[in-house]
Amino acid sequence: MISEIRTYLRDQGSAPLSDLARRFDMDEDAVRGMLDLWVRKGLITIHAPAESCDGCTACDVRFQEICEWIGETRNDTHDRGAPTC
Template sequence: MLLAIRSLIQTRGQASLSDLALHFRVSPEAMQGMVEHWVAKGQVRRQSCGSCSGGCGGCPSARAADIYLWTGPDPRSGS
């Protein structure tokens, strides 16, 4: 599942924790642990809800609103 998570974030460029949890049908807490694997490897960066402009209308759960951004190599470059 870790490779599927990486692939989804890589393809989309970014994904929220809640979107990832829904996509893979797991709890946000379980998904956070899995996606943090890629954060630790430096391929994904977490942007917390507190760093956004507030345009979302408020977060029902601050952690579920975190956005994970792809920072690894460009998949089109073959690296």
């Protein structure tokens, strides 16, 4: 499961934590716990919500934690061995 989350986040570039939890049928805290390893390694960052929520249950993306992949992408890894002209 953890490698599927990594692949998805790496391919997408970023995603709200709530979307990752929904996509992988997990609790947000469980996803956050899995992502913690990559946060410590400097591969992802989790951006806090821009503003506090009033609890209306209709939050948009600016009120959600956004997970952003900042490590190498698949293309970076693939291109490393390619000759340069």
